[in-house]
Amino acid sequence: MKKLSLILVAVLIAALAGCAGDTTEPGGTLTTVTGLEFDATTAGRTIVLTWAAVSDEKDGYQVYFKADATGSWTVLGETTTETYTHNATNAGTYAVRAYKETNYSENYSNEVSTMPNVVNVTYTIYDNYSAADKPSGFIFGATAGQTGSAASTSFAQDLYAYDESKGDDDVWLYSGSFGAFGNGNTCYFQEPGSTYGSCDPGTWISNSYILYTSDSVVFVKLPYSDGNAYAKMYGLSVTPDETANGTIVSFKYEYQPKAANLTVFTSNAN
Secondary structure, three states, X not given: OHHHHHHHXXXXXXXXXXXXXXXXXXXXXXOOOOXXXXXXXXXXXXXXXXXXXXXXXXXXXXXXXXXXXXXXXXXXXXXXXXXXXXXXXXXXXXXXXXXXXXXXEOOOOOXXXXXXXXXXXXXXXXXXXXXXXXXXXXXXXXXXXXXXXXXOOOOOOOEEEEOOOOOOOEXXXXXXXXXXXXXXXXXXXXXXXXXXXXXXXXXXXXXXXXXXOOOOEEEEEEEEOOEEEEEEEEEEEEEEOOOOOOEEEEEEEEEEOOOOOEOEOOOOOO
């Protein structure tokens, strides 16, 4: 009898725990929120959401987020109006539900995403001490990159690898319009802070950026006449060129197009 009582208590506790988590799942009776979108003031790391009002009697709305667009929804916060501002630390996906006490919208709203284009391809460039036929420059594309010779006037690189002191274990990234092979495009650099998911939209290093073998991420600003695109170089590898006395830089990248005007990325470093 004692054993049966313990089993019943365990079942009751499990049932109560399940009910406590029900508010994060669809299945309520309130109207589903529609029209979720980014407000025009969204920029950098400041994500401003707006949506259409729900006519049901309600206490407000809950805003949800999936970091890196994976996993389960987490609650960012609540609001009584049809707008919410998120100071994001990385990219992801958003949704909204109306709520009244313990009752919620029947479903999550439409989703909107700040995810960058993840170009999961490894590119390799070489510094000025490597063989002349090795690619030294790089152009960021929205869905694919391009390597080429920074010394060539027909290749308008965004950046290129250049070593200011031969034979050491570091190398510089130069803006495509700076230095010995500055016939390309201007870009700016930013060192990552404590997170790899975002960068400061207002703080950039001009001309050149030194890479060490311990570095895994660097952010890049790509200015155009009609807006800025942003990239995150990640999975960085800085190694000696065994066939010469130069340095090899390998990396992948993520890309936020200028139309998005966002400086948020995934949390990936490698």
